[in-house]
Amino acid sequence: MSKSNQEVMGDGVMGVGENTRIFPDVEACIDCGGCVVACKRTWDVPRDEQRISISTMLEGQEGEGGLNASSGRAMEQGTSPGETSIPMQCYHCDNAPCVSVCPTDSLVSMEDGFVNVRDSLCIGCQYCLSACPFGAPQFPDSDEGVADIVGSGGTMDKCTMCDERQEVGKGPACAEECSTDAILVGDATQIADELERRDSGVFFNDVAMEIIFGDDAEAF
Numbered sequence: 001m002s003k004s005n006q007e008v009m010g011d012g013v014m015g016v017g018e019n020t021r022i023f024p025d026v027e028a029c030i031d032c033g034g035c036v037v038a039c040k041r042t043w044d045v046p047r048d049e050q051r052i053s054i055s056t057m058l059e060g061q062e063g064e065g066g067l068n069a070s071s072g073r074a075m076e077q078g079t080s081p082g083e084t085s086i087p088m089q090c091y092h093c094d095n096a097p098c099v100s101v102c103p104t105d106s107l108v109s110m111e112d113g114f115v116n117v118r119d120s121l122c123i124g125c126q127y128c129l130s131a132c133p134f135g136a137p138q139f140p141d142s143d144e145g146v147a148d149i150v151g152s153g154g155t156m157d158k159c160t161m162c163d164e165r166q167e168v169g170k171g172p173a174c175a176e177e178c179s180t181d182a183i184l185v186g187d188a189t190q191i192a193d194e195l196e197r198r199d200s201g202v203f204f205n206d207v208a209m210e211i212i213f214g215d216d217a218e219a220f
């Protein structure tokens, strides 16, 4: 293992508790699924639901001026377009679109910076699913709560940031399990500094970064 790879190991969880953020280092993710398994095991997440999933996409090939990336063109030319894997979960956005659209205030931004779902208020309208840029809201079948009476029958579920683990000083299960420390946990400055130390890029565009980090997006 090279020195740089050794340096990446063991630095994923840099802090826990209030104002902790969670963010992917897409250059470290190896698409192994360890985070998905850790989350399911820790929280008994049902088989057909995922609080975290890995999105893998072909990178394509740069066109003129860096535009018009095309994976098809790369393959036509007999080269591998490469791929990027992104651990996708609720990033507990500072400007959370889901909180804005929820008609029953089931979704709330908590003082500690986490976005919580109040199950008893969710009517299963799925507005939050349309609003979330990261596909975080899940709708497992449920036969209890107002969603069963009023809406589509599914109460929204998503990543909780492992708030119960953080309350006792532990990191999120997915981040602790990740063998390459591709899930970073800490405040915005710690995450930005760690990405810079690793020479890893930020995957999301400026608009997404402002949704996730608000004013703290300036740290990146």
Ligand code: SF4
Binding pocket: 101, 102, 103, 104, 105, 106, 107, 117, 121, 122, 123, 124, 125, 126, 127, 128, 129, 156
């Ligand atoms: S599905 Fe539930 S949490 Fe989502 S917007 Fe509707 S009421 Fe709010």
Ligand code: SF4
Binding pocket: 038, 039, 040, 042, 043, 051, 052, 089, 158, 159, 160, 161, 162, 172, 173, 174, 175
């Ligand atoms: S922070 Fe916890 S709940 Fe969220 S994806 Fe990771 S393991 Fe699952």
